[in-house]
Every structure is written in structure tokens, then in C-alpha cells.
Amino acid sequence: MSETKTPGAETPDAVDYSQTLFLPQTDFPMRAGLPKAEPEWIAKWDGMGLYSELRKAGEGRPKYVLHDGPPYANGNLHIGHALNKVLKDVVTRSFQMRGYDSNYVPGWDCHGLPIEWKIEEQYRAKGLNKDEVPVNEFRQECRDFARHWVGVQTEEFRRLGVEGDFKTPYLTMDFDAEAGIAGELLKFAMSGQLYRGSKPVMWSVVEKTALAEAEVEYHDHESDTIWAAFPIVGKGSTGSWGSVGENRSQSDALLGASVVIWTTTPWTIPGNRAIAFSPRIDYGLYEVTAAENDFGPQPGAKYVLANALAEETFAKAKLRFEKRRDVQFSELDGMSCQHPLKGLAGGYEFLVPLIAGDHVTDDAGTGFVHTAPSHGREDFDAWMDMRRDLEQRGIDTTIPFTVDDDGFYTKDAPGFGPDAEGGAARVIDDKGKKGDANGRVIKELIARDNLVARGRLKHSYPHSWRSKKPIIYRNTPQWFVHMDKDLGGYGLDGAGSADSGREDTLRERALKAIEDTRFVPVSGQNRLRGMIADRPDWVLSRQRAWGVPICIFTDEDGAILKDEAVNARILEAFRAEGADAWFADGARERFLGSRANEDWRMVRDILDVWFDSGSTHAFCLEKRPDLKWPADLYLEGSDQHRGWFHSSLLEGCGTRGRAPYDAVLTHGFVMDEEGRKMSKSLGNIVTPQEVIKQSGADILRLWIVSSDYSEDLRLGKVILQTNVDSYRKLRNTVRWMLGTLAHDRGETVAVGEMPELERLMLHRLAELDEIVRKGYDAFDFKRISRALLDFVVVELSAFYFDIRKDSLYCDPPSAVRRRAALQVVREIFDRLVTWFAPMLPFTMEEAWLSRYPDARSVHLEQFRPAESGWRDDALASRWKEIRKVRRVVMGALEEKRRAKVIGSSLEAWPTVHIADEGLRALAQSVDFAEIAITSGLRIEAGEGPSDAFRLADVDGVAVVFEEAKGRKCARSWKITGDVGADPDYPDVSLRDAEALRELKAEGRLTTA
Structure with missing residues (x-):
């Protein structure tokens, strides 16, 4: 039914027909109010311990691990953070809802120049000299600064709807992590891969340290x-x-x-x-x-x-x-x-x-x-x-x-x-x-x-991306890892295997690992391969204070002390006190023990922060029983081919013979609506906090999953409004289904006994099921969201639901057509809501609990598989042709509606001329008045008169408009010839009279 008024409103005094209709009934609000509602859902999830419930639900399932690339803990989140973390959340939620134990453990990079620079800025503002402060006091200020921002960013990530182990994340500054990083460094030292050399490095005079390629930008x-x-x-x-x-x-x-x-x-x-x-x-x-x-x-x-x-x-x-x-x-x-x-x-x-x-x-x-x-x-x-x-x-x-x-x-x-x-x-x-x-x-x-x-x-x-100042290349003594030294099989025990056709060097191991890794998009493979093939030896040292030290001793020629007892004392101290132990008074004597009287010198450089993050797989994935090594997926921005992907690859290959990941996914960067980089000077920055405050996190998430994140994304007011409009259509459809299912008794109809229209919808669910599962496997969220949103708008709201409203509202409770429609709406709702749940966690939680108030959470559910027998390609092909004819009819009716000849399609009784015999037979095999939502419809052979309505892209179909003749049913508003045929209910059609008779038997018929 396409009327804008409520059916049954025009009734005789004796019967209140509006109370006899199965109209939608739901408390699910039309207006989402996401900025206010979403924090309430987060509080409810915390109250019920959703994260713990997810872990319990995942017990015994195969693990799927996305390892989190650590952001710096040094400021509020920007839109790139939101893009990255939402993509990760969609991945982990989708695998959890497809039969995996998909635990997400967030992490933070807490060392390095970004944080140290902030503390130095504070010192300069106060007129203080960093070099006059004891190093461990300075390091404690860096630690406190990082811990503050970990807390702030945790709340901001959670406000995005990201679910994970935020109570026990990994932090590179935790004592166990610092010991783990130091342990990885000592593996390179003990295996002979680490050496002191002299090479030109990118040097920031402003920051007084060497820089990695990932820390440099060009202006x-x-x-x-x-x-x-x-x-x-x-x-x-x-x-x-x-x-x-x-x-x-x-x-x-x-x-x-x-x-x-x-x-x-x-x-x-x-x-x-x-x-x-x-x-x-x-x-x-x-x-x-x-x-x-x-x-x-x-x-x-x-x-x-x-x-x-x-x-x-x-x-x-x-x-x-x-x-x-x-x-x-x-x-x-x-x-x-x-x-x-x-x-x-x-x-x-x-x-x-x-x-x-x-x-x-x-x-x-x-x-x-x-x-x-x-x-x-x-x-x-x-x-x-x-x-x-x-x-x-x-x-x-x-x-x-x-x-x-x-x-x-x-x-x-x-x-x-x-x-x-x-x-x-x-x-x-x-x-x-x-x-x-x-x-x-x-x-x-x-x-x-x-x-x-x-x-x-x-x-x-080249400029430093932090200070934004030019850098220079200068020759300095630094600590390097050989890229082309024969490793003699080191680290290949069980984790990797030597390739007889290759040299066993770090470079060759890394190139082999790249071949063995899945890249999404595939172009990332060539990019990383090119970087590894041409890169010089890996520079590990930085001349700063805040980080894990290069905790080795050398002689005056730079030869490294290789003493397992010394290493054990270092790692034990780091686990108990953190890396500050290296800078404490008496550290040299403490670690060297009986060798303190020998001429061994402590290295005072710290590790490049990329070595820290490149080692996270070792102290996180390998150490936590709720995770596994290697990770199934690393997911970051495309700049991380020279950053985290790169350093993790080298660290894993140097110590374990392979990459710590099986797949690498990269996304682009966020630009403004005109494709320009966001900057304060242009005034075009969009922050996630602003979007959430105005529209809600689910709107931001919908923009992310409906964009092609493999390239640079665009964002601005117009694009956000487009997503608000799409969300509103989706929400209204969900709301209508909830209202309709308020009348659902859970009855089932065998698929073979269903009308063709219901079987067509089940076929579409089977098709979508394949698209959704393959899409989540391929991380192709745009394809999923586009397919589902099109299904909602084009096939449900404008087609199936529009057609079936008459049956769902007016048919007798026992009617097969109505019961089958309710069953199909139920199947659609369960699948649509669970399919969308990883993408729009707040809205789909609200919808699910509106339908199933006794459920714990939609996020504890699994995707419903399509049942065998639903797929029917022949039926779909048949209806594709039928819908062509329907488009012509609907176009003709819309023309009359715009001309105000009719107000409702039920006022029409058109004649449809179809020249092609096969197409005409298809149209005659269904109740075309039902699918065109008219009170009646005739189908005739031939091209039709010249002034008939036609569509240019549908040959041989013409529609001649006629007004419906007969009486208007007081309950359904259809204009038919059988109104008054039932003496008990003289103002309604026979179908509606039968419905009223059943309702009376159930005690639901009320009189004025």
C-alpha cells in the first residue's frame, strides 16, 4: 500500500476498523539521538561486561587475531585515528560474529621523540634546561605524559564504538614490554646482526637525533x-x-x-x-x-x-x-x-x-x-x-x-x-x-x-614531521643491523624455513616473507618489496633520552660483549624496574658483575621507536594466551609500508625467520571534500569529536565503511549529510520491520508453499549472505554496505515492503501470504541487523534488543547462514523481467499522481499492453495488481496506443491509465467490485470480511 493515510480510518460507526489492522507497533524511535544514546550503550556494555562475554563466547573457537599497530600517546585523536580504529573494529567484530574468537588488544607507542618533544616544549616554556635534570626524572615525566594520553585516547576510541581489551592493553613503556624490546635487541646482538658503523643518516639538528624514513616528510x-x-x-x-x-x-x-x-x-x-x-x-x-x-x-x-x-x-x-x-x-x-x-x-x-x-x-x-x-x-x-x-x-x-x-x-x-x-x-x-x-x-x-x-x-x-624543520644528511657513528650478512639459519627453528634458492640474509628473508604475505590492496606488496630490496642497513640508534636503551656493552673498538649472564641480569632488572634501570647509578657494575673491572663501556643511545613497535609481536602476540603468533592481520595506513609493517617485518625475520603477520591491509588518508589535505591554515579539518557530537559515531562509521578506504577518502559537511540521509533510510526500514514483527507469532511456512514474492526475497537473502561473507573476508566493507543499503532502499522499502503492506496490515491472521511475509520479514531483520552490527554497533544493538529484549547483545550473536533451498536463480531471472514491466506501470501511476489525477495508486485500474508473448505470459502469471499496488489491472497483447505511457529502456510495454471502478473498502481502501458481497460486513471487501470474522473469533473486533 502506498497511501499516506492510515487504512481503516474511514469506517462505519459500528466498527473501529483501525483497531483491526496489523499496523506497525514499536518503541524504537524514528529519531536516533545518537550523540546522547551511544554513551548510554557504552555504559550498558561496561555494566554487563560485554568484552568478557565475548571472550567466553569465543572459547574453543579458532582464533582470528588482528594485531593493533600502536598510535603515539601524545594528543587527542584525529580523523585518521578514527578511520584506522573503526576499520579494525569492523574486522574483529565481523570475525567474532562468524565463528571465531577474535580478540582485539589495543596498544600504544609510548617512547620516542613525539613524547620527548612535548616534554621539552614544556621545559622551554618554563625556561628550564632538560640536560640539567637527572635523566630518570625526565623519563618519568615522559612516562606520566604518555600515561595521561593513553587514558584520554582510550575514552575517545571507545566513544567510536571500538570494543577490545582496554583494561589491559599493551604499552611499550610497561616494564614487561621494555624487557621484551630489550630482549629482542639482544637477539640481534648475540646473533652478530648488530654492529656499530658510520654512515650518513637523516639528522634533525633541531631535535638532535637521527630520523627514520618514516619520520620524514617533504616540503x-x-x-x-x-x-x-x-x-x-x-x-x-x-x-x-x-x-x-x-x-x-x-x-x-x-x-x-x-x-x-x-x-x-x-x-x-x-x-x-x-x-x-x-x-x-x-x-x-x-x-x-x-x-x-x-x-x-x-x-x-x-x-x-x-x-x-x-x-x-x-x-x-x-x-x-x-x-x-x-x-x-x-x-x-x-x-x-x-x-x-x-x-x-x-x-x-x-x-x-x-x-x-x-x-x-x-x-x-x-x-x-x-x-x-x-x-x-x-x-x-x-x-x-x-x-x-x-x-x-x-x-x-x-x-x-x-x-x-x-x-x-x-x-x-x-x-x-x-x-x-x-x-x-x-x-x-x-x-x-x-x-x-x-x-x-x-x-x-x-x-x-x-x-x-x-x-x-x-x-x-626532507623535513622532520614533528618539528617541521629541514634536516641534513651527516655521517655519524650509529648502531646498525646488517641487511646482507649471512645469518646461518639463525632464528629459523620452527617459525621459518631456509629457502635453498636464496642467501640467508635479512634482506632475502624479508623479500621471501613479502611473497608469502597477503596484501590488501595487492599494490602494497610491490611497494614494500621495493623498499626492502633497496634499503640500506637498518639504523637502530637514536641520541635521545626517552626510550629503551641499546642495552649492550662494547670495547673501545665497538665489539659487543656477548655474555648471557650479563644479558639475564639486564632483562631481570628491566622486568622489575623498567628500562630506567639502565640509567640508574651503579648500573654498569650491577649488570657486568664480576666483569666490571674489564674495559666494557655502556652504550647510551636508545632504540629507534620503530624498533619498539616492530617488537610488539614478541611481547604481545607471543606472550598473551588470548592471542597467537603470527597475527592474521596487520592493518594501518599506507605510510606504514615504510613504518610499522617494515620494522615488524625486519624484526620478525631477523629473530624468527618470517613476518609476524599473514596479511597486511592498508588504507589511505582523509582529505577534505575537494581532495585537499586537511590543515589548520585552510580551516578544513574535520575532527571525529565534532562529528560524534553533532551526528553520532555510527554516522562516522557509516561514512568509513561505505568509502573506498584503499585510496584517500574525502570528508566534509556534504558527504556527512549524505551518510546521515542513508542512515535515516536504514533506520526507518529497521523501525518498520520492528513494528511489523510486533505481530509476529513465530509461525513458519514451508518455502515451497510460499508465494513467489517471498521466495524471491529469500533468494536475495541467499545472494546477500554470500556477498556479506565474501566481503568481510576480503575486507571489502564498501561492497557490503552498498549492497545492503541498496537492498534496504530499492528492494525492501520501494518494492517488497511497499507491496506487502496491504497483506501484512489487512490479511486474515491465518492467511498463508501474511504468515509467509511475516516469516520473511523476520529472516530479513535477523540477517540485516547482524550483518550491519560490526559496522553500526550502537544502532544494531538498539534494534536487536528492541526485537529480543531478553537477549544479551547482538554482538554475541552469529551471522545467520542462508538455508538450503533459498537460492533460486531461475525465479530471480523471471522476476527481473516482471519488475521491468512493473517499472513502467509505476512510472505511469507516478505521472498521474504528480498531475493530481489520483492521490493513491489504489485509485487506479490500468491496462498494460505487452508486445512480447513471453514477457506477457510472465506478467499474467502473477497478481500484477498486487505488485503494482493498484485496485485492479488488465494485461493485453500488442504495442498499445500511441499516447500510452512508455519508458525508453523497456521495449514493448505501454500503460493506459484508467481510474478504478467500484466501491472503496472501508478497511483496506481498495476499490473493488466485491465490497458488500458479505452481508455481515457490507462495507468491506470479501478478503477484509474474512479477516474481520477471524478477528472476531479471537475477540479482537471492537465496536463503537
Whole structure:
């Protein structure tokens, strides 16, 4: 029925027909009031101990474990946190409701720079100096800060509807966790994978620590650029040409010429030790013929550079030039140059060799690459690759430490270090501002006629994601884990297995583990594989105070003490007192015991926080009996390919021979409605707290599950309103079902005895059951939510329920059609509510307990499987054609309704012309007036008159409108010819008279 008025309202005085209808009756409110209702549900769940009940229900079931990637405990949640935690909650709830014990244990990352930085900010605001505070007092302040935010974030996560073990989460700062992290570090130390080395690392002068790739973001930055000349001096260890068989006349022509390099970091010139070139590039010798600049090159100066870049380079230098000849690779191979700062403060007397490098191109610059192994990964790798050859050429391959922790030049940069006039030059100051290093280097290059040109360039440059300040690459002593050392099968006992076709290195183990891991989406596999294949050795050390220390002892050469008794004392102390024990007075003597009189030194660096989080599988999954190792799933944002996924992979492979996870799922980031990054400056930030306060957590969750989270998501007022509208339609449908099922007696009708319409709905439930289960297995929540919402709006509200309202409201209680419809509504409700429960936990709990007040919780239920015999593809195919005809009829009726010819479809009795015989037979096989919700309907052959109503996409179907003839039933409002045929009830149809007779027999018929 499609009327807007209540049936039965127009009745004779003798009978109150409105009381004889089975109209919906429910206390389930139309308005959800989620902001107020949701906290009440959380309190009820706490009161009944829902988490404990879930664990009891899961006893004996197979475990499904999603291991939580720990957020930092250092502030309120943002929308990305909400996205992440809701996705995790949907996963764990869906597996719990499908026969698993799916326990969710939340965790927090409590160490590291994000928290330490906050405490330092507080110190700076008070004018305090961190270094004047005892280290363990400072660490306690960090601990207290983290514990506060764990509490705040716990409440915010729970307000999102996330269910888990929030009473006993894992915290990386718990004593057992710190001991576990230290134990994992000692495994690397004892197996020979840990070593002290010297490499250029990303260094934050502002934060005074090395940074991992995951702690770096890129922003536009304006840099000084220079073209510098390195005078050619010859070949060999002395710079003389020697007897190497080359054409002397050609070689002599290069004497007096200079190789030109280009760089955006002039401050790295003191660290230059080589120039890289490529055999794939064509080079030439060029002579300056005229100069328009106010420094440097004069006519007669000769330079070697790539032919493809010569014109651009000389234009930058404001020089006119002529090419003298091509320069062959053989001339450059083995050549050495003079350092452009030679003689400054008595330094830079060494030769600068030319070395071949695969990374050199002629896309930009000069075709020669300035190589400072102290200040770049590619520079370092190229230097190390050539180290043996260079030593044979008599080149000193020592890598200098030219810049210190604070960004000042050291004594390894003569003329710019602490002994220089004016003191040490500085690259970056402690505020992240550019220092005077570039200017002083450029000044000295000009003084030596070795600056060819200078300029400025705006380009993408690495910044710390915390301080938002530029970083530098600098060579520092750090602790590393070998990526390519043979591990000899270490850690493969039972957990992993060696692959005879691979080397047993950490890199090869990790690459093998990536092959064995399921990635959602699959593109994540290639991304992580590329990172592992190309990454350098793993840097573990940080020069900070708040974290788990690298709790090892070394001799003066960096060799690690390998003593199980010492390790046992360390871990015992950590379990009892936490990692603070390492920094306590007398710690060295306590841990070394009888070896305290030996020359062993305590390492004071702490572990990179990514090692902490990468070790969570060891002290959480392996130690808790309610979890298991490896995890079934790790789920985080796509940035964690270089973060948590990455460090967990390396930690697991290094100690156990495999990844600590079987599957990895990644989601994108949240943008505003226009696809822009959310930022305070743009004023486009949407916080989960705002959304929850205004609309409720279930609205936020509906947006998440209906979005394609594999890519960046968009969120704003319009998108939220769209989800509010979808939620309202869903809620109203659930409310109608609850009201209708108030009349349900639990009677059943055999499927074979049901009308086709009911069997069609059962078929659709069987189809949806498969979509839902496969969707949850594939973590494809968008497909599930879209399929269910479409089912609610298109197939239930606008089709099945609309058709069946007449039967459900008006049919006699004994009617098979009505009983079958009630049974199907019951089946739909049970499935729809449980299917949606992982996604919309508050609303579906409210709906379930409205229907089943004696139930404990919908979240303790299981998904109802589709019963055998429900699936009927032939029936579905048949009704697909029938519904085409129905669309044409409904379109014709809607046209008359808009024209106000009719107010209700029951006022119509249309004629439907169907040209196709087969389609006509299908339409005639059902009560088409019933499914079109008209009082009557005729079907005739043929195309129909030209002025009949048609739809362009349904061929051969035309509808001619006619008003219904006859009397209107006072109970159902149908206009039929049998009203008055029953003498006992002269104002109703025969169907309604039979219903009234049954109701009278049941004592339900009332009179005025």
C-alpha cells in the first residue's frame, strides 16, 4: 500500500476498523539521538561486561587475531585515528560474529621523540634546561605524559564504538614490554646482526637525533645552488699522468681544465671526496671566450662537462664559450682533481678521484656529481663500492665527520671548524634556520676562482614531521643491523624455513616473507618489496633520552660483549624496574658483575621507536594466551609500508625467520571534500569529536565503511549529510520491520508453499549472505554496505515492503501470504541487523534488543547462514523481467499522481499492453495488481496506443491509465467490485470480511 493515510480510518460507526489492522507497533524511535544514546550503550556494555562475554563466547573457537599497530600517546585523536580504529573494529567484530574468537588488544607507542618533544616544549616554556635534570626524572615525566594520553585516547576510541581489551592493553613503556624490546635487541646482538658503523643518516639538528624514513616528510624549500670547478691534476696517486697508455697530447689538453659539478648543498663541499661520472654520457672540453659575471671564470678558462648540459650551464654562469673537443671516457677513467678548497687553513690537500656511478645522468646539472660520502646515501654507496679500487690508487678512503650534532662544522672541515676565524660555521641552527655555512663556503670558492656560477632553487626537501624543520644528511657513528650478512639459519627453528634458492640474509628473508604475505590492496606488496630490496642497513640508534636503551656493552673498538649472564641480569632488572634501570647509578657494575673491572663501556643511545613497535609481536602476540603468533592481520595506513609493517617485518625475520603477520591491509588518508589535505591554515579539518557530537559515531562509521578506504577518502559537511540521509533510510526500514514483527507469532511456512514474492526475497537473502561473507573476508566493507543499503532502499522499502503492506496490515491472521511475509520479514531483520552490527554497533544493538529484549547483545550473536533451498536463480531471472514491466506501470501511476489525477495508486485500474508473448505470459502469471499496488489491472497483447505511457529502456510495454471502478473498502481502501458481497460486513471487501470474522473469533473486533 502506498497511501499516506492510515487504512481503516474511514469506517462505519459500528466498527473501529483501525483497531483491526496489523499496523506497525514499536518503541524504537524514528529519531536516533545518537550523540546522547551511544554513551548510554557504552555504559550498558561496561555494566554487563560485554568484552568478557565475548571472550567466553569465543572459547574453543579458532582464533582470528588482528594485531593493533600502536598510535603515539601524545594528543587527542584525529580523523585518521578514527578511520584506522573503526576499520579494525569492523574486522574483529565481523570475525567474532562468524565463528571465531577474535580478540582485539589495543596498544600504544609510548617512547620516542613525539613524547620527548612535548616534554621539552614544556621545559622551554618554563625556561628550564632538560640536560640539567637527572635523566630518570625526565623519563618519568615522559612516562606520566604518555600515561595521561593513553587514558584520554582510550575514552575517545571507545566513544567510536571500538570494543577490545582496554583494561589491559599493551604499552611499550610497561616494564614487561621494555624487557621484551630489550630482549629482542639482544637477539640481534648475540646473533652478530648488530654492529656499530658510520654512515650518513637523516639528522634533525633541531631535535638532535637521527630520523627514520618514516619520520620524514617533504616540503618545498629554497636552496642555494652552485656550479663549482675542480681543477684536473692527472691520474694515479700523485696526480701525474704517469704511463697509462693514453694519448699524451689529448691528456695534456685537459691539464689546466676543471671538472664542473652542480649541487644544492654548498655546505657539503668540505666533505667532498670524489666526483662521479658516467660512461653513458658524452662529455666535452669547453673554453670561456667572454665573461659577463662579477666573479670567477675569465676568458681562457677551460671546463669539462656533459655536452647536453654545456649551453645551460654557461648561460647560468653568464659566460660565452666554444667547444674545443669531445672528451673520451678513457681520459676521465682514473683521473683525479684538486679539491676546490685546497690550501684553506692548510687542508684539502688530498686528491679528488673521478669514479663511475650508475646514478649519474645528464638530465640536470653538469653530468658530474659532487660526491660527499658523509652527506648522502648514494654518495656513500658509490664511495664504498669503489673503496678497494681507490685504496689501490693510493686514495685515502676515510670518511670524515664534517658536521656535528648541532649542525656546526668540525675540525674535519678546515677553515670552517671551531679553529676557523669567526668560529665554526653552521649549516642549520637549533631553530631550523639556515646558518652561515653556505655563505662561507661560497666565499672561499670565489676566493680560489673555483665558483663557476651560483643561484637559488625551490625544490622538495626532507623535513622532520614533528618539528617541521629541514634536516641534513651527516655521517655519524650509529648502531646498525646488517641487511646482507649471512645469518646461518639463525632464528629459523620452527617459525621459518631456509629457502635453498636464496642467501640467508635479512634482506632475502624479508623479500621471501613479502611473497608469502597477503596484501590488501595487492599494490602494497610491490611497494614494500621495493623498499626492502633497496634499503640500506637498518639504523637502530637514536641520541635521545626517552626510550629503551641499546642495552649492550662494547670495547673501545665497538665489539659487543656477548655474555648471557650479563644479558639475564639486564632483562631481570628491566622486568622489575623498567628500562630506567639502565640509567640508574651503579648500573654498569650491577649488570657486568664480576666483569666490571674489564674495559666494557655502556652504550647510551636508545632504540629507534620503530624498533619498539616492530617488537610488539614478541611481547604481545607471543606472550598473551588470548592471542597467537603470527597475527592474521596487520592493518594501518599506507605510510606504514615504510613504518610499522617494515620494522615488524625486519624484526620478525631477523629473530624468527618470517613476518609476524599473514596479511597486511592498508588504507589511505582523509582529505577534505575537494581532495585537499586537511590543515589548520585552510580551516578544513574535520575532527571525529565534532562529528560524534553533532551526528553520532555510527554516522562516522557509516561514512568509513561505505568509502573506498584503499585510496584517500574525502570528508566534509556534504558527504556527512549524505551518510546521515542513508542512515535515516536504514533506520526507518529497521523501525518498520520492528513494528511489523510486533505481530509476529513465530509461525513458519514451508518455502515451497510460499508465494513467489517471498521466495524471491529469500533468494536475495541467499545472494546477500554470500556477498556479506565474501566481503568481510576480503575486507571489502564498501561492497557490503552498498549492497545492503541498496537492498534496504530499492528492494525492501520501494518494492517488497511497499507491496506487502496491504497483506501484512489487512490479511486474515491465518492467511498463508501474511504468515509467509511475516516469516520473511523476520529472516530479513535477523540477517540485516547482524550483518550491519560490526559496522553500526550502537544502532544494531538498539534494534536487536528492541526485537529480543531478553537477549544479551547482538554482538554475541552469529551471522545467520542462508538455508538450503533459498537460492533460486531461475525465479530471480523471471522476476527481473516482471519488475521491468512493473517499472513502467509505476512510472505511469507516478505521472498521474504528480498531475493530481489520483492521490493513491489504489485509485487506479490500468491496462498494460505487452508486445512480447513471453514477457506477457510472465506478467499474467502473477497478481500484477498486487505488485503494482493498484485496485485492479488488465494485461493485453500488442504495442498499445500511441499516447500510452512508455519508458525508453523497456521495449514493448505501454500503460493506459484508467481510474478504478467500484466501491472503496472501508478497511483496506481498495476499490473493488466485491465490497458488500458479505452481508455481515457490507462495507468491506470479501478478503477484509474474512479477516474481520477471524478477528472476531479471537475477540479482537471492537465496536463503537
